Amino acid sequence: MKPLVSLPGVKEKGRRAFRMTPVQDDPVSLRVNGHLVDLEDLSANGVAFITEDELSSGSYDAQLNFTLSERDYSIFCKLQLIRTKTGTYAGELQQMTSLDERLLSRFILECQKNAILRAREAHDEHDK
Numbered sequence: 001m002k003p004l005v006s007l008p009g010v011k012e013k014g015r016r017a018f019r020m021t022p023v024q025d026d027p028v029s030l031r032v033n034g035h036l037v038d039l040e041d042l043s044a045n046g047v048a049f050i051t052e053d054e055l056s057s058g059s060y061d062a063q064l065n066f067t068l069s070e071r072d073y074s075i076f077c078k079l080q081l082i083r084t085k086t087g088t089y090a091g092e093l094q095q096m097t098s099l100d101e102r103l104l105s106r107f108i109l110e111c112q113k114n115a116i117l118r119a120r121e122a123h124d125e126h127d128k
Helices: 098-126
Strands: 028-032 036-042 046-050 059-068 070-084 088-094
Touching: 028 046, 036 088, 046 070, 059 088, 059 098, 070 098
Parallel strands: none
Antiparallel strands: 028 036, 028 059, 036 046, 046 088, 059 070, 070 088
8 A cells, every 4th residue: 555645735636647847858858739749847636838829718629649669659639728828728638547647747757867867966966
């Protein structure tokens, strides 16, 4: 059984997954209604992105592409927009298979590991 982790002073906000902010080294892209958007934030169940296209609340076709263990994956799902500001959007990924969810979680974990390694390398370079 996994141990429960509790952090003092941190209240649950309903987010069930760790989030990551993609960097140029992370092999990931998002298309909404066939249009490539700038991915700002990614979790196993949601995204934040920027686009010049005008989108209103509702459900959209989404395609998430990423590379994991030298294999390319595409997840086709629905994106339910939950926040819309001019040019900035956030939504929940819906209608994904359990395999899609596991692959996306593994990808996010891999990106987080790479971010930690980059930070350590930058810190080590700074200390020299």
